[in-house]
Structures are given as C-alpha cells and as structure tokens.
Amino acid sequence: MLSFNFATAGRxxxxxxxxxxxxxxxxxxxxxxxxxxxxxxxxHLSVYESLADHATFAxxxxxxxxxxxxxxxxxxxxxxxxxxxxxGGAVLDAAKVIAALATNGGDPLDYAEVVGxxxxxxxxxxxxxxxxxxxxxxxxxTANGVVTSTEHRVNVSLRSASxxxxxxxxxxxxxxxxxxxxxxxxxxxxxxxxxEPFVSxxxxxxxxxxxxxxxxxxxxxxxxxYHHPEDLDARTDVSLCALLSGLALANGKLGAAHGLAxxxxxxLGAPHGAITAAVMVAVSEHNxxxxxxxxxxxVIDRYAxxxxxxxxxxxxxxxxxxxxxxxxxxxxRGLAELGLTEEGIDEVSRAAANASSTKxxxxxxxxxxxxxxxxxxx
Numbered sequence: 001m002l003s004f005n006f007a008t009a010g011r012x013x014x015x016x017x018x019x020x021x022x023x024x025x026x027x028x029x030x031x032x033x034x035x036x037x038x039x040x041x042x043x044h045l046s047v048y049e050s051l052a053d054h055a056t057f058a059x060x061x062x063x064x065x066x067x068x069x070x071x072x073x074x075x076x077x078x079x080x081x082x083x084x085x086x087x088g089g090a091v092l093d094a095a096k097v098i099a100a101l102a103t104n105g106g107d108p109l110d111y112a113e114v115v116g117x118x119x120x121x122x123x124x125x126x127x128x129x130x131x132x133x134x135x136x137x138x139x140x141x142t143a144n145g146v147v148t149s150t151e152h153r154v155n156v157s158l159r160s161a162s163x164x165x166x167x168x169x170x171x172x173x174x175x176x177x178x179x180x181x182x183x184x185x186x187x188x189x190x191x192x193x194x195x196e197p198f199v200s201x202x203x204x205x206x207x208x209x210x211x212x213x214x215x216x217x218x219x220x221x222x223x224x225x226y227h228h229p230e231d232l233d234a235r236t237d238v239s240l241c242a243l244l245s246g247l248a249l250a251n252g253k254l255g256a257a258h259g260l261a262x263x264x265x266x267x268l269g270a271p272h273g274a275i276t277a278a279v280m281v282a283v284s285e286h287n288x289x290x291x292x293x294x295x296x297x298x299v300i301d302r303y304a305x306x307x308x309x310x311x312x313x314x315x316x317x318x319x320x321x322x323x324x325x326x327x328x329x330x331x332x333r334g335l336a337e338l339g340l341t342e343e344g345i346d347e348v349s350r351a352a353a354n355a356s357s358t359k360x361x362x363x364x365x366x367x368x369x370x371x372x373x374x375x376x377x378x
C-alpha cells in the first residue's frame with residue numbers, strides 16, 4: 001500500500017530578484033537577525049545591509065564543530081531571535097546548526113549522528129531564513145546540517161524537523177558570481193541528489209516528480225552555466241535542479257555516493273560536490289551490475305530513464321557516459337588527486353557502509369564493495 005510523508009521549508013520563494021524580499025520575510029520572524037555568510041561577508045552585503053540590529057558571522061569552508069560552537073555562542077550573545085544563512089550549502093548548514101544550538105545549548109557532539117551521542121534536539125530551533133548563493137546542496141529545504149568533526153575526520157549531521165528553514169529564498173541571480181569550480185561541483189552534486197532518490201527504494205511519486213524535473217534542468221543548464229556563467233537562464237535551471245534535489249533527498253533518501261561523501265569529506269577536506277561527482281559513475285555501475293545479477297529490472301529501468309532525461313536515449317549507459325563526459329568537461333578530478341591514498345580506503349569504506357545515506361542505495365553494499373568502488377575512482 002502506498003504511504004509516505006513529506007516535509008519542507010515553511011515557504012519557498014524562487015526567481016531572479018526574489019532576494020529583495022528578505023527584509024519582509026525576516027520582519028515576520030524576529031527583530032535581531034544573526035546572519036551567517038561565507039568567508040567574504042561583503043560579497044552579498046546588498047542583500048542584508050538594510051536589516052536593523054543584525055550581527056554577522058563569517059564561515060570559511062566547511063563548518064567544523066569549533067565553528068558552530070563559536071557561532072552559537074555569538075548568536076546567544078547577540079540576543080538573536082532569527083538566523084539568516086546567505087551563502088553556499090556549507091553556510092546554510094552552519095546557520096541551521098547554529099540556530100538549533102542557540103536554543104538547545106550543550107555541545108554539537110551531544111546531538112551529532114555517528115560520532116556523537118545522537119540525542120534529539122528537544123527545543124525548537126531559532127527560525128531560519130535560507131538564501132543559497134550556490135546551486136548545489138538544496139540545504140535551504142532540508143532538516144539537517146552537516147558539520148565536520150576534525151577530531152574524527154568525518155562529516156556528520158545534526159537533524160531535527162525544527163531545523164527546516166521557515167523561508168527559503170532561491171534567487172538564481174545570486175549565483176552569477178560563483179567561480180567555475182563551485183558551479184561545477186555544486187551543480188553535479190545537485191544532479192546526483194536528483195538521481196539517487198530516483199533509484200532509491202524509498203522513492204515516492206512526489207519525489208519522482210522533483211527528480212525528473214531536476215534531471216531535465218541539469219541536462220539543460222549545467223554545462224551552459226559553467227561555460228557561460230553570465231547566462232541567467234542556465235543559472236535558473238541549475239538553481240531549480242538544486243532546490244528540487246533538496247526536496248527529493250529530504251523525503252526520498254540518497255545512496256552510496258553520498259554515503260561515501262561523508263567520510264571522504266572529513267578524511268580529505270575536499271569539497272562535497274567534488275567527491276560525489278568523482279564517485280557517482282563507479283557507484284552506479286556497481287549498482288547496475290548487482291541489479292542485473294538479482295534480476296531487478298525495475299530499478300535498472302529507472303537508471304535507463306535517467307539516461308533518457310539527460311540524452312534522449314533510454315539506456316543506463318547513456319546516463320553513465322553523459323555523467324562521465326560532463327564531469328570531465330567540468331574539471332572533476334579523481335580521488336587520488338583529491339588526496340585519497342590506498343591506506344585510507346579501508347577506513348573510509350567501513351565508515352561509508354554504516355552511513356545513513358548508504359541505506360538508501362538500491363542494492364546492499366559492503367565495505368569490500370565500497371573499497372572496490374573507491375579504487376575505481378582513484
């Protein structure tokens with residue numbers, strides 16, 4: 001019997017120029033905004049400079065436990081009653097975690113999955129308004145925040161329904177200044193986040209619609225956004241793909257590419273999207289081989305549909321070939337160049353086998369399977 005749940009941000013505003021609505025959105029939520037930005041807080045200053053009584057907190061790179069501890073302390077000191085994230089996925093994740101820690105207190109490891117105590121966040125987070133300035137993670141519509149534990153060399157999540165942003169403002173115009181590497185890694189990650197929920201055993205008719213449209217948008221806009229960064233139509237396609245990918249993954253789960261990305265991100269310190277793009281083809285080929293052995297033609301046909309959405313050819317190989325060609329065109333590097341060595345493969349594989357994302361893979365994968373996938377991606 002068909003049965004599923006669906007949850008997302010309280011309101012989504014999408015379209016070029018919609019970031020001008022930030023002040024109106026914040027006015028309904030609080031009077032002392034705490035604004036999380038990227039390392040250069042002036043980059044999108046025009047978006048939030050008119051907000052009264054605000055404080056800013058810059059986040060350089062992937063957020064660590066130390067960064068979110070400091071951010072939560074700064075938010076409490078400011079007396080923040082609403083948190084705004086203006087930046088890429090790392091900034092939005094940090095904003096959501098800071099908003100949760102500001103009200104719940106304690107240490108992030110008290111609530112972190114895998115390496116922490118995994119305690120529930122019992123107090124509602126401060127309301128969050130999310131404005132992505134990259135097109136990738138879909139963090140503006142998800143209920144978790146990813147943080148790096150440098151001590152354990154792994155990326156972990158804090159998760160709560162109250163961490164869903166109250167408002168997501170997705171303005172493709174904010175992505176026009178994204179560097180090429182960020183455009184490539186974020187955009188490919190968004191595509192992976194549409195494909196994995198589509199072939200997941202947890203897919204639903206609702207997430208299927210998001211995935212199909214997201215894949216179409218990536219096919220239309222990703223390469224154009226990379227090679228012609230001023231093309232607002234292409235940027236709009238990729239921004240919509242990223243938004244739809246967040247809606248899909250939050251409600252339909254991911255797969256082994258993201259299962260590997262968590263421990264690899266902590267181990268290598270490389271951009272999340274660079275990692276998922278580097279492993280996606282090998283993960284998919286492993287899955288297709290296992291599905292063929294098991295006779296699971298329904299999921300194989302889903303991979304074939306991905307090929308059709310990307311190329312017009314209904315073949316799984318059309319998907320894997322398109323993805324490999326696009327990743328090469330967009331400068332994606334192998335895992336060896338990102339810093340993975342043979343010595344690290346077994347450690348990463350064991351951690352990935354237990355990752356929550358791996359549970360959404362269409363076939364069961366063992367540490368041995370994952371080690372083989374990693375070696376194929378070096």
